[in-house]
Amino acid sequence: MKILHLDSSVTGEKSVSRSLTAIAAERLKSQYPDAEYIYRDLVNETLRHYTAVLRIYGDNVEQTTPEQKQEFALGKQILEEFLSADIVLVGAPMYNLSVPSQLKAWIDHIVVPGVTFKYGAKGAEGQCGGKRVIILSTRGGQYGPGTSSEPYDFQEKYMRAIFGFLGVQDVTVITAEGIARGPEIAAAAIAGAKAAIANLS
Numbered sequence: 001m002k003i004l005h006l007d008s009s010v011t012g013e014k015s016v017s018r019s020l021t022a023i024a025a026e027r028l029k030s031q032y033p034d035a036e037y038i039y040r041d042l043v044n045e046t047l048r049h050y051t052a053v054l055r056i057y058g059d060n061v062e063q064t065t066p067e068q069k070q071e072f073a074l075g076k077q078i079l080e081e082f083l084s085a086d087i088v089l090v091g092a093p094m095y096n097l098s099v100p101s102q103l104k105a106w107i108d109h110i111v112v113p114g115v116t117f118k119y120g121a122k123g124a125e126g127q128c129g130g131k132r133v134i135i136l137s138t139r140g141g142q143y144g145p146g147t148s149s150e151p152y153d154f155q156e157k158y159m160r161a162i163f164g165f166l167g168v169q170d171v172t173v174i175t176a177e178g179i180a181r182g183p184e185i186a187a188a189a190i191a192g193a194k195a196a197i198a199n200l201s
């Protein structure tokens with residue numbers, strides 16, 4: 001059993017998503033005491049945007065510059081971490097209607113044709129069916145079903161879509177939204193998310 005925990009909020013100690021993923025990580029560790037636990041802070045150790053060399057040619061191209069060698073080695077490590085993880089815990093705040101670019105850079109490293117998805121007769125076929133993904137979503141506004149902002153949710157819907165594209169069927173999204181709507185709404189949202197984390201089974 002391997003647990004991969006990612007954080008992508010830039011707000012440091014004030015971060016709501018970081019505080020929630022920390023609680024969720026403790027919950028998972030207590031449920032799986034023998035699990036190997038890997039933590040990656042995508043802000044403190046930001047991944048470079050990949051280049052065409054890594055994405056298109058992969059192993060087949062000679063890595064010439066030190067930057068290419070470094071990018072390729074780290075990209076392989078990121079991919080291996082994801083491939084070997086049974087549970088992936090992701091802190092995914094909404095920034096500018098989508099996810100932080102640091103998280104997007106990580107996603108770009110794990111969506112790899114021929115590895116995490118393949119094109120078959122029916123189109124793209126995800127290869128990551130055995131994994132469980134838990135997403136801690138935080139956002140200042142409210143984007144739930146029926147709200148006027150719902151069409152602007154390119155964060156949770158994107159996260160569900162990209163892991164679905166990779167074939168992950170077991171995706172849990174825990175949301176704390178309305179964080180910027182005043183202290184009462186924020187407190188209720190965070191309490192709701194904590195309760196959902198406590199019920200993770």
Ligand SMILES: Cc1cc2nc3c(=O)[nH]c(=O)nc-3n(C[C@H](O)[C@H](O)[C@H](O)COP(=O)(O)O)c2cc1C
Nearest residue numbers: 009011015016017093094095096097138139140141
């Ligand atoms: C750079 C930035 C962009 C943001 N963009 C949005 C946004 O588009 N919609 C929204 O509802 N909240 C937005 N917010 C508010 C955050 O989603 C909210 O503060 C949430 O708690 C962020 O998670 P964090 O506390 O873990 O950083 C933004 C916050 C920051 C810092």
